[in-house]
Amino acid sequence: MRKVFLFFFLTSLSAIFSQDSARILKQLQKLNTLCSVLYVAAHPDDENTRLISLFSNQYNARTAYLSLTRGDGGQNLIGTELREELGLIRTQELLEARKIDGGQQFFTTANDFGFSKNPDETLNIWNEKEILSQIVFRIRAFKPDIIIHRFDHRTPGSTHGHHTSSSMLSEKAFHLSNDPNAFPEQLNRVSLWQTNRQFYNTSWWAYGGRENFKKADKSNMIPLESNPVDLLLGRTNEEVAAKSRSQHKSQGFGSSPKLGSQTEYLELINGNKPSNTNPLDGIDISWNRVEGGNNIKKQIEAIVSDFDIEKPYKSVSALAEVYQLIRNLENNHWKKIKLAEVKKLIKNCLRLRLQFNTFKETGVPESYIPVEIKVINPSPISVKLISVDGLLKLEPSKILIQNKVWKRLKNIKLPNENTTPYWLLKEGNLGNYEVQNENFKGLPETPNLLKAKISIQINNIVIPIDIPLTYRSTDRVAGEVIQNFQILPRVTTKLNKKVILFQDDLSKKVRLQVLSHINNFRGKVSLNTPEGWTVLPQSQKVEIKKTGVSKEYIFEVTPPKGNCTGNFSSIVTEGEKNYDMSLKEINYPHISKQFLLSPNKTTASRIDIKTNVNKVAYLNGAGDKVAESLRNLGISVTEINVNDLRLESLLSYPTLIVGIRAFNVHKELAYKNKILWDYVKQGGTVIVQYNTSRGFDSSQMAPYPIKISRDRVTNENAEVRFLQKNHLLLNKPNKISSKDFDDWVQERGLYFAYDWDDRYQTLFSMNDKGEKPKNGSLLVADYGEGKFIFTGLSFFRELPAGVPGAYRLFINLISYGK
DSSP states (O other): OHHHHHHHHHHHHHHHHHHHHHHHHHHHHHHTOOOEEEEEESSTTOSOHHHHHHHHHTSOOEEEEEESSOOTTSOOSSSSOOHHHHHHHHHHHHHHHHHHHOOEEEEOSBOOOSOOSSHHHHHHHHTHHHHHHHHHHHHHHHOOSEEEESSOTTOTTSSOHHHHHHHHHHHHHHHHTTOTTSSGGGGGTSOOOOOSEEEEEEOGGGGTSHHHHHHSOOTTEEEEEOOOEETTTTEEHHHHHHHHHTTOGGGTOOOOOOOSOOEEEEEEEESOOOSSSOTTTTOOOSGGGSTTHHHHHHHHHHHHHHOOSSOGGGGHHHHHHHHHHHHTOSOHHHHHHHHHHHHHHHHHHHTOEEEEEESSSEEOTTOEEEEEEEEEOOSSSOOEEEEEEETSOBOOOEEOOTTOOEEEEEEEEOOSOOOSOGGGSSOOOSSBOOOOOTTTTTOSSOOOOOEEEEEEEETTEEEEEEEEOEEEEEETTTEEEEEEOEEOOSEEEEESOSEEEEOSSSOEEEEEEEEESSSSEEEEEEEEOOTTOEEESSOEEEEEOSTTOEEEEEEEEEOOSSOEEEEEEEEEEETTEEEOEEEEEEOOTTSOOEEEEEEOOEEEEEOOOOOSOSEEEEEOOSOOSHHHHHHTTTOEEEEEOGGGOOHHHHTTOSEEEEOTTHHHHOTTHHHHHHHHHHHHHTTOEEEEOOOOOTTOOGGGGSSSOEEEOSOEEOOTTOOEEESOTTOGGGTSSSOOOGGGGTTOOSOSEESOEEEEOTTOEEOEEEOOTTSOOBOOSEEEEEETTEEEEEEOBOHHHHTTTTOHHHHHHHHHHHHTTO
16 A cells, blocks of 8 residues: 555656656757737727737747736725725736736836727827837847837727727837937837737737627738647636636636637737748848857757656756856846846756745844745755855855755845836836836836846856845745735825815824834824914824734814815834835735735815715725725715625615625525615615626616616716706705815726616716717616616715715715604
C-alpha cells in the first residue's frame, strides 16, 4: 500500500513539475520571438481577451492593452465604491486579467467621466492633444509591429463617445509616432517609431447582426482562428480568454469558454496588406532584426531542442551564456526586454526562490523596519550568491547549498517614497487625472521602488535579479497572501461623513478622525471650511500613543444664512509639516489589497429641506450609498437583503426603496416582487431605481407594464422640463424647481423607460443636445392604497456627491403619499 501511495505521490509531483516545465518551454519559444502588438480601446473590459491571449500565447508576441481610462464612470456590482475607488478596483482587475492572458497593461490620464454620446464632447473634456501625446509616447516606447483598435474610428455617434475617441486617437497616433515634429519633447526619452500595420477588430455587432456581416465585403479583412489548442499546456485559447475576462467582476463579466473553432476579423486600416491571413506577414519577428542577434537565435534554438522537461535546470548554463550575449547588444530596446525574459527563465529553470519580506504591511518614510531576505536553490546547479543591494546591502559571496535556505534578518531605513496610486495623489479635473511625474504617466500602478537586488553567479556570469519588498501573511481560507509593502504618511485624516447636510441655521457637531501610522504622534488638527462658516474650536491637540490607532475629534460648525454648498477638509499639523490625506483600504479576494491615499474632502450643504418620514426600508441591490446618504438627514434606514424579504416585516415602514440594479442581480425578485406589490396595495410607497435593460424582462420591476430602454441623458446640465409642475410629488414636502437640478454630477440619469401603461404619470422631460425629448426618467402611479415610483435619475451618484436639489427631490419621493 505504501508503494502504491508513493507511486501516485511521485506521479502527481512529476505532473506538477511537468506543467511548470511546459510553461518554461513556452517562455523559451517566446525568447526567440521579437514582436510586439498593441491593442487600444477606451475602458477596462473593452479589450478582446481572445486576441490578447492569441497574440501573447500563440504568436508569442509581446502584447499589451492600452486602456485610455480606468473605468471610473462605470457601475459596481460587487460593492459601493464609485468614481476613483471603482477606477482603482478596475485597474487591478485588468492587471489580474493580464496575469492570465500574458499581456501587459497601460493607461493614459484620461478620466472616465461617464457616458458620452459623441467623440467631440469626449475629446474636448479629455483634452485631445494631451491624450494623443500620451498615445504617441506609448507607441514610441512600446514599439508595436501592429496596432489593433477595438472600435471604428469612422463612425462617430454610433457608440459611446469614449469608444470612438479611442480609435480616432489611435489612428492619428499611428502616423504621428514617426513624425519628428510631433511632440518633439518626448524624443529625449523615446525614439521615433513607425508601426507596420494598423487594424480594426471588427465583428458582426458592428454591422447590425450576423446576417448583415455574412453579406459584408471582407476583402480588406483578415480572418483569424482565435481558438487554437495549446497542446503543450493542454488548454484552448478560449479557456484562457474566458478566465481573463472573468476578472472584470465589478462589472459582472464572468465568462465561459466556447468550444470549437472561433473566428476573429481584423480590418486593415493603415499599412500594407498581408499576403495571407497572418497579420504579421512580411514582418521580421526573429533575432535577425537586431544586429548581432543571429548567434543568440541559434543558441536559443539549441536550448529549445535540448530542453529536458523533467530537469529544466540543465538549460541554465546555456541560458547564462545567452544572457551574456544579450547584455552585449547595442539595441537597448530589445536588450532590456530580453534580459528581463532570460532572467525569469534562469530563475524558473533553477526553481530559485527569492523573498524579501517584512513583518507588517505598512511603514512611514525614514523609519526603520525589520526585513528578512531568503534565498533557496533546490537544483543541483552551482549558484553563488554574490551580493544583495538596494534597500538591503549584504556581501555573502557564498555557494548556495542545494535545497537549504539562506536567510538574513536586518533593519532597513525606509526612503521618502510614495507607493500608493500615483494618479490620485492630486485632485484632477473632469477629464484628466493630475500626474506630476511624467515617467509615471500611462503606468498601471505606482512603480515599486522598494527592492533588493540579488546578484547570483553562474559559470562566472553575474546575473542581478530585483525582488520587491513584500508582506506575507497566512489567511485561514485563502492560505498565503502576498502583497506589496506600502509606505504611508505619518498620519492620515478624514471627516466621518462624505456629505454633511445642514437643514437650518443651527450649529452641528462635525466629527473627523486622525489615524496615526507611528507610535507617539503629537500635533494638532483643524477643520477647514469655506468663508462664512463658523468653526469652534479653531484647532485641537492630537496625541496618539500607538500606531494604527484612530481618534475622533468633534468641531462645532455653524452654517451661514441661506442655501450654500462648499467643501470641508481636515488638516493635521506636526511642527512645520501638514498632513491632509485620507486613507481608504480596498480589499477584495480577486485583487491585491489597495491602499488609496487622496486629499480628504467632504461636501457640506446648507439646504432648506423637509421630510414627512423618519424611517424607510432599503432593499439592497448591486451596491450604492443611497441608504448612507439618507442617514445624513437623520432618517433611520433599515437595509434588507432579498432573502429576508417578507411582507409582514415591511408593513411597519412607510416607504421601501429598491437599490440600483436589484432586479438584475437578484433573480428571485422575478417571483418575490409580489411581496412588493402587496406592500404597495396596503398603503406603502415603493421606489424602484434603475436596472439595466439587456436581457431583462422589465415587466418584473413594476405592478403595471413598463419597458426599459438604454436611453440616458449624459449631460448633467441638460435642461429639465416640468410636465406637471403642480403634481403633489413636486410640491410636498419640498417645492421642487429647476434650481434643484443645478450642480448635478456626471449625468441626469440612465436606463429610462420608453413605454409604459396609461396609469403612470410622467413628471419630467429631458434630453441631450440634438436628441428627442425623453419622458421616462420618473414615473409614478397609484396602486391599491399605495404609491409606486420608478426612476432612472442618478440619485446613486447625486446623493453621495452632496447635490442639494437631488436630496430635496428624493425626500419628496420617499414622502409621497405620506
